[in-house]
Amino acid sequence: MAQEIFQRYEKKYLLTEEKYRQMMLLLDGILELDQYGQHMISNIYFDTPDYQLIRTSLEKPVYKEKVRLRGYGQLQNDSAEVFLELKKKYDSVVYKRRMEMSLGEARAYLYEGICPSRQDQIFQELDYCMKLYDLKPMAYISYERMAYTCSRDSEVRVTFDRNLLGRSRELELGLGAFGMRLLEPEQVLMEIKVPGAVPLWMSRTFSDLGIFPTSFSKYGTFYQTYICAPPEPKAALSRRSVLTEQNEASWAMREADYGEPEKKPENQGGRICA
Numbered sequence: 001m002a003q004e005i006f007q008r009y010e011k012k013y014l015l016t017e018e019k020y021r022q023m024m025l026l027l028d029g030i031l032e033l034d035q036y037g038q039h040m041i042s043n044i045y046f047d048t049p050d051y052q053l054i055r056t057s058l059e060k061p062v063y064k065e066k067v068r069l070r071g072y073g074q075l076q077n078d079s080a081e082v083f084l085e086l087k088k089k090y091d092s093v094v095y096k097r098r099m100e101m102s103l104g105e106a107r108a109y110l111y112e113g114i115c116p117s118r119q120d121q122i123f124q125e126l127d128y129c130m131k132l133y134d135l136k137p138m139a140y141i142s143y144e145r146m147a148y149t150c151s152r153d154s155e156v157r158v159t160f161d162r163n164l165l166g167r168s169r170e171l172e173l174g175l176g177a178f179g180m181r182l183l184e185p186e187q188v189l190m191e192i193k194v195p196g197a198v199p200l201w202m203s204r205t206f207s208d209l210g211i212f213p214t215s216f217s218k219y220g221t222f223y224q225t226y227i228c229a230p231p232e233p234k235a236a237l238s239r240r241s242v243l244t245e246q247n248e249a250s251w252a253m254r255e256a257d258y259g260e261p262e263k264k265p266e267n268q269g270g271r272i273c274a
Contacts, residue, residue: 004122006096011198012216013190013206020160020188022209031148031158036072041161042142042173044069045219046110046135053133054223063090066219067129069106070098071173078104082173086126097122103174110137137171139227140179141218143189153199161189166222182221189216 015023024031046067047053057064071082084106085098099122101109108114110130116123129135143161150156167179183189190211192198206212 004098004100006094006098008094008193008195009092009197010094011192011194011213013192013211014214014216015188015190015211017186017188019209019211020190023205023211026205026209030151032151034147034149034157036145036147038144038146039072040074040142040177041145042071042075042177043140043219044110044137044171044173045139045141046130047138048133049136049138051138051223051227053135054217054219057217058220058224060215063088065089065129067126067135068219069110069173071103074176075103075174077174078102078107080174082106084110084126086122086129097125099123099126107172138168139219139222140167140171140173141165141182141222142177142179143218150202152201155195156199156202157193159191159193161191161218162187164189164218164221166218166226168222168227180222180226182218182225189218 045054046069053064053066057066065086065088068085068087069082070085071080075082080103081100082103083098083100085096088095099118101116101118105116109116115127141164143164146160148158148160150158162183164182165177165179166182192202
């Protein structure tokens with residue numbers, strides 16, 4: 001059975017592909033691909049309709065929590081293995097509980113309210129959190145991961161994530177990986193997972209390369225970038241300008257046809273997040 005309870009520290013680093021190559025040259029023979037190697041990870045994040053959990057998390061409180069459904073690789077049918085996870089962070093320590101189930105069981109519980117046959121302590125914690133906040137599926141996040149173990153310290157795990165994608169519709173794991181980009185093509189998200197402090201030799205290697213820890217949340221980045229009414233990219237602004245001109249021309253034609261101006265509908269504006 002897969003591990004279901006985790007307690008560890010997690011450090012994140014945002015790299016360029018060039019920094020990644022430099023680092024891997026220095027750590028050649030030290031980092032070794034683990035049993036999973038390169039694989040796809042897909043997640044459905046559960047939250048309140050007003051995104052209470054991720055809004056709280058982004059405020060960086062001492063304690064925060066999130067619930068997600070996670071799958072690995074291609075999830076082609078309802079018998080595919082997935083994990084329902086409750087991830088808590090208190091005073092920089094990450095505590096994770098996860099429950100293994102089939103995709104069909106997870107869908108029945110999370111989308112239809114049909115409880116699984118397993119009713120142990122981990123399920124009770126997950127179920128309590130789901131009901132406490134009345135959580136709903138709110139975001140899909142996927143990425144391609146390379147996972148490594150460390151020959152110098154078996155308790156150190158290093159992962160590299162690329163091609164981060166997110167969406168807020170069609171929130172089913174079985175539909176596959178598609179959505180909006182969360183990183184630039186030349187960016188790589190590195191995570192160090194350790195039971196205590198990052199080893200001194202590893203910290204020195206990173207420092208010599210100008211690689212330093214950063215705060216980065218995949219779900220948080222999706223929320224801030226695509227949910228909170230961000231400034232539109234140039235291409236979208238250009239298209240909006242064309243549509244605005246067309247609308248103005250349409251109103252001008254109506255005024256010419258009917259002899260007096262009609263009242264235009266007021267712009268309601270975009271969604272604004274706190």
